[in-house]
Amino acid sequence: MDEPVLLTGAAGRVGTAIREGIGEQYDFRLLDREPPADSVDHPLFIGDITDRETLEEAMEGAEVVVHLAGDPRTDAPWESVLRNNIDGTQTIFEVAVEVGVEKVIFASSNHAVGHYETDREPDLYQAEDEFQIDGSELPRPSNLYGVSKATGEILGRYYHDEYGLSVLNVRIGNLTKEHPPRNYERGQAMWLSHRDCAHLFDRAIQAEYDFEIVYGISDNDRKFYSIDRARDVLDYEPRDNSGEYTLAGDPKGGGEL
Amino acid sequence: MDEPVLLTGAAGRVGTAIREGIGEQYDFRLLDREPPADSVDHPLFIGDITDRETLEEAMEGAEVVVHLAGDPRTDAPWESVLRNNIDGTQTIFEVAVEVGVEKVIFASSNHAVGHYETDREPDLYQAEDEFQIDGSELPRPSNLYGVSKATGEILGRYYHDEYGLSVLNVRIGNLTKEHPPRNYERGQAMWLSHRDCAHLFDRAIQAEYDFEIVYGISDNDRKFYSIDRARDVLDYEPRDNSGEYTLAGDPKGGGEL
Numbered sequence: 001m002d003e004p005v006l007l008t009g010a011a012g013r014v015g016t017a018i019r020e021g022i023g024e025q026y027d028f029r030l031l032d033r034e035p036p037a038d039s040v041d042h043p044l045f046i047g048d049i050t051d052r053e054t055l056e057e058a059m060e061g062a063e064v065v066v067h068l069a070g071d072p073r074t075d076a077p078w079e080s081v082l083r084n085n086i087d088g089t090q091t092i093f094e095v096a097v098e099v100g101v102e103k104v105i106f107a108s109s110n111h112a113v114g115h116y117e118t119d120r121e122p123d124l125y126q127a128e129d130e131f132q133i134d135g136s137e138l139p140r141p142s143n144l145y146g147v148s149k150a151t152g153e154i155l156g157r158y159y160h161d162e163y164g165l166s167v168l169n170v171r172i173g174n175l176t177k178e179h180p181p182r183n184y185e186r187g188q189a190m191w192l193s194h195r196d197c198a199h200l201f202d203r204a205i206q207a208e209y210d211f212e213i214v215y216g217i218s219d220n221d222r223k224f225y226s227i228d229r230a231r232d233v234l235d236y237e238p239r240d241n242s243g244e245y246t247l248a249g250d251p252k253g254g255g256e257l
Numbered sequence: 258m259d260e261p262v263l264l265t266g267a268a269g270r271v272g273t274a275i276r277e278g279i280g281e282q283y284d285f286r287l288l289d290r291e292p293p294a295d296s297v298d299h300p301l302f303i304g305d306i307t308d309r310e311t312l313e314e315a316m317e318g319a320e321v322v323v324h325l326a327g328d329p330r331t332d333a334p335w336e337s338v339l340r341n342n343i344d345g346t347q348t349i350f351e352v353a354v355e356v357g358v359e360k361v362i363f364a365s366s367n368h369a370v371g372h373y374e375t376d377r378e379p380d381l382y383q384a385e386d387e388f389q390i391d392g393s394e395l396p397r398p399s400n401l402y403g404v405s406k407a408t409g410e411i412l413g414r415y416y417h418d419e420y421g422l423s424v425l426n427v428r429i430g431n432l433t434k435e436h437p438p439r440n441y442e443r444g445q446a447m448w449l450s451h452r453d454c455a456h457l458f459d460r461a462i463q464a465e466y467d468f469e470i471v472y473g474i475s476d477n478d479r480k481f482y483s484i485d486r487a488r489d490v491l492d493y494e495p496r497d498n499s500g501e502y503t504l505a506g507d508p509k510g511g512g513e514l
Contacts, residue, residue, distance in 0.1 A: 078347055086343065086408075090335055115418035138395065141415045151343075151408045158398045161372035
């Protein structure tokens with residue numbers, strides 16, 4: 001792809017995984033409130049996503065927007081997610097339509113559906129438990145942050161139906177850079193490795209689709225999110241599985257994670 | 258029921274249908290920005306639903322909140338629905354939990370799912386067309402007002418899952434006081450008569466449920482919204498059907514609507 005790809009929230013954890021993994025493959029533009037801590041060799045836009053002028057400048061001529069910006073705290077207060085995650089995402093879609101962006105990839109979250117775990121844990125996190133949700137289910141947010149992510153998905157649905165934008169929502173699991181979370185079965189169930197994350201967003205930028213909701217996790221034995229839709233629509237081929245890791249090498253000794 | 262029932266947006270069209278139909282059956286309290294045009298014999302609270310103090314005063318001691326307030330314009334600008342419909346509804350739920358309200362009935366809208374009609378009309382509006390949606394489908398809003406209503410439903414899901422509030426979402430169709438809409442098949446398909454509206458909210462106040470999404474329409478021949486869930490959960494028994502009306506009596510003469 002020759003056209004620019006805008007990464008909002010480029011300095012954050014997901015943005016960093018994308019830049020480290022596929023930074024050289026695309027003509028990325030980076031937008032964030034503060035510059036990333038690491039060095040970057042892409043054009044940098046500093047500003048807030050609720051500021052329309054900043055967005056117009058950053059999106060002009062871009063073909064794809066990967067929208068990661070927002071308050072990432074699962075305990076963020078309502079006022080913050082209302083402004084940064086809900087109002088900010090609406091501004092992204094408005095400007096995307098205005099300047100002719102073709103595709104928006106939205107970083108949604110497992111917290112949009114966190115209350116499906118109510119009454120089911122801890123069986124849900126075991127490899128032998130067969131319950132899975134696949135993205136066709138109604139949202140059940142676990143916090144107001146999750147409400148804001150579910151709302152972002154609905155905004156995407158509207159801007160797809162009304163204006164023909166291609167929209168992909170990735171409900172991101174538990175992203176860590178190296179080892180999967182230890183002593184945290186839920187985190188192992190929804191682990192997303194750095195390289196699977198970069199690969200998933202690579203496929204999201206390349207693939208063709210109308211409106212989709214997929215889960216962004218590695219191929220974990222413990223998973224209760226289906227990755228079938230990501231495989232089918234995006235040709236996502238994860239290489240990692242939290243079930244293949246042990247505590248060997250850890251100062252506390254070997255054994256299961 | 259002896260405990261008070263708060264009606265927000267009590268001066269509006271749905272609030273008026275409820276007050277006229279079942280006003281004497283409940284100890285209603287009315288909240289709106291302006292007093293209703295007709296006379297009222299219930300306690301009246303004047304204020305904005307984003308004002309927490311007004312809500313605390315109006316909800317104190319209430320068992321049920323019927324939340325109708327918000328910007329009702331289908332072409333309302335984002336800034337207005339963000340504030341009045343999304344932020345306002347979040348404040349309703351916050352205060353409901355704080356003061357111990359047991360049940361919130363939320364006036365959602367057909368516009369939360371309006372884009373299911375894309376590519377299907379006008380067949381969809383014919384009595385012989387069998388396509389129906391039933392409330393289990395993902396939202397597909399037809400405008401930003403519809404986005405705000407779908408978000409209100411998700412807020413309800415969160416406050417139910419997290420705090421145990423009983424929450425009913427009524428996706429209201431096309432409410433008219435007497436005759437169904439003329440020369441408007443879509444409006445006839447989703448017509449809600451005044452008396453069916455009052456009966457539906459009567460059942461909503463009385464029935465027991467956890468979290469539900471139902472369609473609020475009469476038993477119209479042309480309907481493409483299922484009313485099965487409203488029948489099953491609420492014992493809703495509509496008496497009207499737009500298909501039983503003709504133009505007879507109309508100055509323009511008889512014939513089909």
